[in-house]
Amino acid sequence: MTSERVALDVEGLRMRYGTTDVLHDVTFHARHGEVLALLGPNGAGKTTTIEILEGFRLRSAGRVSVLGVDPAHADERWRARVGVVLQSWRDHGKWRVRELLHHLGTYYSCYATDEVARPWDPDDLVAAVGLTVQADQKVRTLSGGQRRRLDVAVGIVGRPELLFLDEPTTGFDPVARREFHELVHRLAARDSTTILLTTHDLDEAEKLADRIIVLDGGRIVADGTAEELAQRIAGEDEVRWTHAGRSHVRHVRESTRFVHDLFRRHGDAITDLEVRRASLEDTYLSLVRRVEAEGAAR
Amino acid sequence: MNPTATALRAGVRRGVIELRQSLTNGADLWNHAFWPVLMLVVTYFLRDVSFGRTGFTVGALALPGILGMNAAMAMVTMSQLLTADREDGTLLRAKATPNGMLGYLVGKIVHVSGGLVVDLAIFLVPGLFLVPGLVTGSPDAWLTLAWVLALGMVAALPVGAVLGSVFSSARAQGLLMLPILGMIAISGIFYPVTALPGWVQWVAQVFPVYWLGLGMRSALLPDAAAAVEIGESWRHLETVGVLTAWAVLGLVLAPIVLRRMARRESGSSVARRREKSLQRAGM
Structure with missing residues (x-):
């Protein structure tokens, strides 16, 4: 379900490290409930873009609005509305799956609203990402695909309105990939979560996203649905x-x-x-x- | 409940969970027991060696000093845990959670100080039976031990957090151990500091290890033992002064340094460190 409200609004975004420009004048937006894929070869600037939007990196220039707030000056209330899944987590290896989800969920309890109940119940969440069997296992004993699904569970434990997924399926076998895609579809359909994902896998972008933005050499070179791109x-x-x-x-x-x-x-x-x-x-x-x-x- | 109170409570729970984890897995239990047991063995061999003509054994003088040293080592534990949590992304996870950094820090403080109490008990309880001549009957002794320990924690943990933020790799943490071992060596833990040259005594008195040792000796040794100390006194006032100075320094610096470190954390910085450590492991 896509509405006209804008969840992500990026205009003239630039990023410069020293004398190297890694992002030139990047402009795009995402409507509420939309699934957007940021596609491009390695080094295109996908991760830099997503880190700026997550509020983890300061931009050099441009205007950025995420859920109506500039992430560079966002507070913890904003943080509670945003979910983040990064490329490589190895944290909390000694914790048990349900224990970790329950613990991280408690931080969101005071941000519940009439429309959004926060946090997600740990048992329901474990079931939603297909980790019920592993719920009492230590995190470090999970397989790569299971670990990644746990990362997504942590990302959505506070029922975010906007979810960032950075290269979510790197290193997945085909079965894990399929299961992951189904999970993302469910999130987008059932909870109308806005999702921004980066990938260098075209097939994945085509399967998951309502709209694809192709980034190359720090510039947006295409923006549209899969069919539009193919035609254009x-x-x-x-x-x-x-x-x-x-x-x-x-x-x-x-x-x-x-x-x-x-x-x-x-x-x-x-x-x-x-x-x-x-x-x-x-x-x-x-x-x-x-x-x-x-x-x-x- | 307001967000800060929520995070504080979550932090305490986090600390308790981490403490429980560290007491229920083999590798961590080994870490908990290794030093206390080694120190017990050392104390055992020192228990009959008399120190000059003071009438005290080196064992009796060393036992409280070792307690003080362990307390000061909480600084290193804090620093190492922070580095490890930074490398595996735990800190970034805290940053991605609303008020997560506050909860994380409270959790770390509970975890490290709780772990320290366990370590001290592993050493102290059998130690009391091994070494004769300690004052353990009076509540005063335990009260002194408690305030020295508490003040020592407030002095050591923030400084540990600063060190953990500045020395950002496990390798740098290893290098940090050298000066810390040197500091322990000159702090009169195993042998009275008055036996060392005057300038070394002055250096030792700058750091918290000496004062924690002195405070613990003042708690557990009879007053006559003050004769082997600098100025032949327990110098409680100076102990409070120096430890408070370290506490203030740490509490002023820690939020600044931690905030700066947290600001720099992002997915790619965690990934970069991971690659680096993998490369090093591969060599």
């Missing part, structure tokens, strides 16, 4: 056919016209025709390649 940036479709006993493969922009020409020239001598539309992956790769080529030319 013309990827090349793959055409395969067999003619006179030889098989051919071509990558072309306008596959329909190409195939039409092919038949006009060879008629029914063409067999085994196969056309594969540009996937989001092709779109993304051609986009990043283009940006890099421009960067090299500059």
Whole structure:
């Protein structure tokens, strides 16, 4: 459920370390309840962006508003409305799963409102992330996927209105990844949590996000739904056919016209025709390649 | 309940949980017992060695001093725990939780001081049976022990937190142990400080270890034993003065340094430290 209220509003965000600019004029926004993916290769500036929004890093310039508050000057009341899941947690290894969730939940109890009951009941939460069996296990005995689901549980224990997920599925096996995706869908659908996630996995962005922002070299190079991106940036479709006993493969922009020409020239001598539309992956790769080529030319 | 009260209560509970964890797992229990047991062995061998013609055994003089030394070592414990919590992201987790830093610090104080009381008991209870000549019958003795311990904690823990913030890696913490061991060596813990050259005595009197040792001796030794001390007195006034000075210094510096450290914590800084420590482990 997406409403018109804006949960995230970023305008002209810049970040500079010493003399290196890592973010140039980044502008985007997210509506309440929207799932937004920040996609880009390593070093694109995804983590820097998310850390600024989390209030963990001070920006060099630009305007940032997260749930109506500037995270650089946010108080603990704001903190209680935001959930954070970072890349690599190894903390609280000696604690037991339910014990930790119960403990961290108590900090949120005084921030409950009429609309939002805080915190999440530890038993319900453990069940929601599929860790009921491990509830009394020590955190350090969890597998990688279980640990990550615990991290998400900690991130949402205060029932945040906005959840940050930084590379949530790195190192997951396919089963763990599938389960994780289902969890994110549930959160977005049932609790209308606004979610900003970073990933370098296209497939993941396409599956999870309502909208994708592609970041490369510290700049936003695309912003839209998966279909919009695929249309806007013309990827090349793959055409395969067999003619006179030889098989051919071509990558072309306008596959329909190409195939039409092919038949006009060879008629029914063409067999085994196969056309594969540009996937989001092709779109993304051609986009990043283009940006890099421009960067090299500059 | 208001957020601060909520965080304080959560912090106390956090400290109790961490203390319980440290008393129910093998590695931590070993850490708790190692020094007290080693010190008991040392005390056992010193129990019959007499110190000059004072009529006191080195064992009787050393036992209270060792208590004081252990109390001062809470500073190191605090500092090491803080470094470890920074490396594994516990501190960042606290930062991501509303009022979590307050709860975290209260928890650490409860955990470290509770652990210290356990360590002291492991050493003191059998020690009282090993070493003759200690004053244990009067409530005065225990009262003095209690205030010296309490004041010593207030002096040691904030300074420990400052050290933990400044020396940010486990390796730096290791290096920090060298000067601390040196400080213990000159603080008259195992042998009266008056046997050392005058300038060394002056250096020793700057640091809290000496004063904690002196305070503990004043609690558990008969008044005649003050004869081997500097100025032939227990110097309670000076003890309070120096420990209070350290406490004030620590309490002024700790919030500033801790805040600065916390501000710099982010996901990527934790990840960077992790990579570094993995690289080092791989070498």
